[in-house]
Amino acid sequence: MAPLVRRAPILVLAFVGLRTLDASAQSLRLGADAVAQTNAPSPAGLLVLQGEDRRRTWLSVEGLVWTGARPDGAGTSPGEHGRNVDGDILSLSGRLRAPRGLGDLRGGRFVLSTGAIRPIHMDGLAALARAPSGTSVEVFGGTPVAARLRDRSYDWLVGGRVAQSVSTRGVLGLSYLGRRSRGDIADEEIGADLAMVPVRWIDLAARSAYDLSSPGVADAHASVAARRASLRVEAFASHRSPGRLLPATSLFSVLGDLPSRTAGATVRWDAAPRLDLLASAAGQTVGGDPGGNAWLRATLRLDDGGEGRLGVEARRQDVSSARWTGLRLIGAHPLGRGLRVSSELELVLPDAPRGRGAVWPWGLLALGWRSGTGWEAAGAVEAASTPERRAEVNALARLSRTLELP
Amino acid sequence: MRARLTLVMVLCLALAACASVLGLGRTSPSRPFEHRAHVDKGVSCVQCHAGMGAADAKLKLHLPTTADCRRCHQKPHDERTCSGCHGEAHVRAETELARSHSRFEHGPHLRAAKGDCVRCHLGAGEARAAVLRPSMATCFGCHEHQGDWRARDCDRCHVDLARESTPPSSHLVHEGDFVREHGVRAAGARDLCAACHSERQCAGCHGAKTAPGLPARLRFDEIRLSGLHRAGFRSRHAEEARAQPGMCTTCHADGACVECHQRTRVAPGIAPRSPHPAGWISASRGSLHGPEARRDPAACAGCHGGAGEQLCVGCHKVGGAGGSPHGRGFTSTKDRLRDQPCRMCHGVGP
Known part of the structure; x- marks a missing residue:
């Protein structure tokens, strides 16, 4: 652990965004953000342009492009040391909808996630067609996104999903994903998914993907939730085979199958009109080692609108080599005239500090202002003691503007 | 016995003191409007909500004014505006929002019913x-409307649903542990999620390679308890990753760890210490890295992926000192001499 407070170079993080927040049927909304922070671990200077147009029901377009810089020459993007200026595209896509929901076509850069296919940030096309019988067919193809338009990790990917609705009660889907990296198979999976609402107060969902290149279940998840009045109970289970979640071209995908499994329950209770309690407990096995985790969250709203609130979270993780206890406190209080003060505090106590400090505290105190005419401003100070640094202090500021255009 | 009685009394007093904070007690003079009492008195709905069936009333809420109330309540108990206490302001605001985002006419419904x-x-x-x-x-x-629901053709009834920002009552996924639950819930209903959520909301987290920063980090003053990377996540990220092997791959590619560690100068060769404990690599069978790598290969790939794999090949290639790295449950349909990564150890090299 470094004995001294980290020298904090003043890094100006200018995050300027032109953001179309959401466009109503009659208008377009634009927004801009500027963020500055000292001691920044993330990109230091950003110019972000976003746009979204939903004025026509059959067409929507949105995009987010940013560029940034930091003054210390450490580079703004991962692995780009020495570069002061950087930039990229997070999202740039269009969506055409056929009348009466018979289908839609997406193109550009977007996140594809359907059925048992895990989210893929891709450049390409995805088409969906729906038949009146409740059958839907989705196909997609393209290339996974590579940061800063560098060499792509994979050459291309294709896949699809066929789904059948059962009344309005549920849907069953089957999916396929194939991904190649420089000609080699990086992923080849088939999957199944199910979502059902058998009665109004119960809903269940499940998905599972099966790896074809290293035969076996890559991941599987299931969740059943029941709700009655102020109580909601969810039972869940998951299975992950980490080696199969890696690209099959990775050397680390051949180490065998030691899956991690989790099963547990989450309960939400609206204990009082302004008090929500959420608790979760789960048993786990990680590589055959048994363990578990549990947490409890309580949120108390201080007014009907929830502008002011207090919250507490207590957490315990106890499995394999991940053993720690955590406590978080949050508080927000409106001061009037659009001003709001908020604060967060976290304490983490690792069971095995291994020279990283016996406790990792983190705290933030923020003051925000909202004009009601689209202007927002916020400033904060955060302080922490981390496994790497005995003490860290950081100051943050943000200025935002949203515009609604006819 | 007396101590118990005192304890019960203290608890009751504490509950009473907290009643208004918890929302159990009344802090505002407003209350839900007494519709039932009016119905019981035989007052028809259109007596107060006049003009329901009018052709030009498509976007009107038909909420009665104080003058409307005083047509019957000719001697009111108070001179203030009736809606100040009778009916709740936030309910009226929500109703107005919902009304402006729905394609609906009362007239035909009134006639049909x-x-x-x-x-x-x-x-x-x-x-x-x-x-x-x-x-x-x-x-x-x-x-x-079952067909519209299946086709996600929300526009037939809703005007710009995304802008309305009011999750429907059946939207259970937002009430639980959203971070863990939303994936499995969205699997069968991505297009339903897309009715309200934009691409950039998904890409903000799942587009980690090109995102300008964590959404929670950029909106640092909007605090909440839920969220995966909130608060002091940077301190506990290694513990979080070890507890859920493979989960980081949902958003992060292999090699993501070393890129960030180099940028923040917390990496071997830059930082003063290795992240690995003593005995991580040794000639004996007690070497720690093998079991740990099988338990969480994604963590190894986080730093040693790509070109870093050669570090492993040096010992674990066929005939090498490290022996076979394949553990229990390993199967593959790949050609070991031709396909990647098999050929790195079994073939002539990458």
């Missing part, structure tokens, strides 16, 4: 109902 408003506004018959807005299930009771 033969003037029976309660057929849709079920809450009017309840003594303390705060919200009378019909649920979507009530609409489905008469209208054949």
